[in-house]
Amino acid sequence: MRPFDGSTPIGFIGAGAVGGSLSLALHAAGYPVVSVASRTRASSQTFASRIPGCVPYKSLQKLVDSARFVFVTTSDDAIGPVCQSLRWREGQGVAHCSGAASLEPLQSAVDQGAAAAAFHPLQAFSSVEEGARNISGATFGIEAGPALRGYLERMAQDIGGSPIFLRPEDKALYHVSGVLMGNLLAALASVAASLWPKFDHTRDEGIRALIPMMGAAARNLDANGVPQGVAGPYPRGDIGTIRKHLEALRSSAPEYLPLYCELALAGLPFAVEKGALSEELSREIGDIVKSYRESGES
Numbered sequence: 001m002r003p004f005d006g007s008t009p010i011g012f013i014g015a016g017a018v019g020g021s022l023s024l025a026l027h028a029a030g031y032p033v034v035s036v037a038s039r040t041r042a043s044s045q046t047f048a049s050r051i052p053g054c055v056p057y058k059s060l061q062k063l064v065d066s067a068r069f070v071f072v073t074t075s076d077d078a079i080g081p082v083c084q085s086l087r088w089r090e091g092q093g094v095a096h097c098s099g100a101a102s103l104e105p106l107q108s109a110v111d112q113g114a115a116a117a118a119f120h121p122l123q124a125f126s127s128v129e130e131g132a133r134n135i136s137g138a139t140f141g142i143e144a145g146p147a148l149r150g151y152l153e154r155m156a157q158d159i160g161g162s163p164i165f166l167r168p169e170d171k172a173l174y175h176v177s178g179v180l181m182g183n184l185l186a187a188l189a190s191v192a193a194s195l196w197p198k199f200d201h202t203r204d205e206g207i208r209a210l211i212p213m214m215g216a217a218a219r220n221l222d223a224n225g226v227p228q229g230v231a232g233p234y235p236r237g238d239i240g241t242i243r244k245h246l247e248a249l250r251s252s253a254p255e256y257l258p259l260y261c262e263l264a265l266a267g268l269p270f271a272v273e274k275g276a277l278s279e280e281l282s283r284e285i286g287d288i289v290k291s292y293r294e295s296g297e298s
């Protein structure tokens with residue numbers, strides 16, 4: 001089979017946040033993004049308007065016929081049905097960008113002679129403009145056979161990313177780590193900001209005040225790793241402060257007490273590993289936190 005390389009024509013099915021961001025990054029790196037098709041004409045026209053020479057197709061089949069390598073950047077649930085509805089040809093390549101899905105949704109293309117892969121940017125995308133900026137520096141989780149392995153490894157590097165290869169059986173856990181960081185961290189930030197109206201400030205003020213802390217926490221971990229980058233009253237062993245937190249939550253926001261307790265307990269081993277907290281003090285703090293967690297359950 002002719003190898004895939006930087007001159008292979010690329011098409012996109014699905015003109016959303018990831019398709020739009022990835023296509024811009026590929027175009028900037030010199031990869032030919034030649035075509036796009038999406039569920040709605042408006043989405044594919046907007047996508048194509050950002051990339052000179054990119055043709056928006058109404059028909060998904062014409063898109064597949066126009067490109068040698070196709071990214072299916074639809075929602076996860078649509079990948080299989082879309083792939084199955086199309087005719088693929090020998091020597092073509094197709095990839096989805098889902099972190100959790102296996103290559104199974106692309107099987108019908110493989111049955112027709114195409115090579116299939118997963119190319120997952122470990123990053124949070126909510127808009128094309130932000131996404132195109134954030135893609136550089138992202139890790140890409142790749143599942144691919146020999147025909148696409150080198151091509152996608154090089155592609156990730158060319159757009160400023162770091163490729164890693166994943167076994168199918170490890171993908172769910174890999175995706176959990178990404179969702180904990182990209183999505184559940186946003187949920188945690190939303191919870192933290194939701195405490196602000198309880199002391200007469202708005203949630204918007206809260207999130208604006210807390211975001212610089214998210215940035216600093218990320219920079220500390222980036223500079224020092226785990227566990228040296230962890231900080232706060234738990235590694236310090238500040239029992240008095242910890243009791244104040246637990247009391248305040250119990251009286252003002254008991255709905256968040258279990259979440260706080262679980263996170264605090266999950267963090268204690270890292271404080272001990274850092275050498276900041278003795279085993280004994282960690283056990284003492286753990287018992288206090290557990291007693292509040294259990295009182296919240298009753």
Ligand SMILES: NC(=O)c1ccc[n+]([C@@H]2O[C@H](COP(=O)([O-])OP(=O)(O)OC[C@H]3O[C@@H](n4cnc5c(N)ncnc54)[C@H](OP(=O)(O)O)[C@@H]3O)[C@@H](O)[C@H]2O)c1
Binds near residue numbers: 016019038041121123
């Ligand atoms: N968002 C993230 O943070 C993120 C991160 C990493 C990986 N991913 C993965 O990237 C993929 C795309 O996610 P996304 O966030 O970019 O989703 P998205 O913004 O909702 O975009 C999905 C696009 O797919 C199109 N589409 C949906 N069903 C279709 C169908 N049956 N036929 C043709 N086009 C269809 C939609 O079309 P219209 O606009 O035309 O309606 C939309 O443009 C998913 O596999 C997701 O798991 C997402």
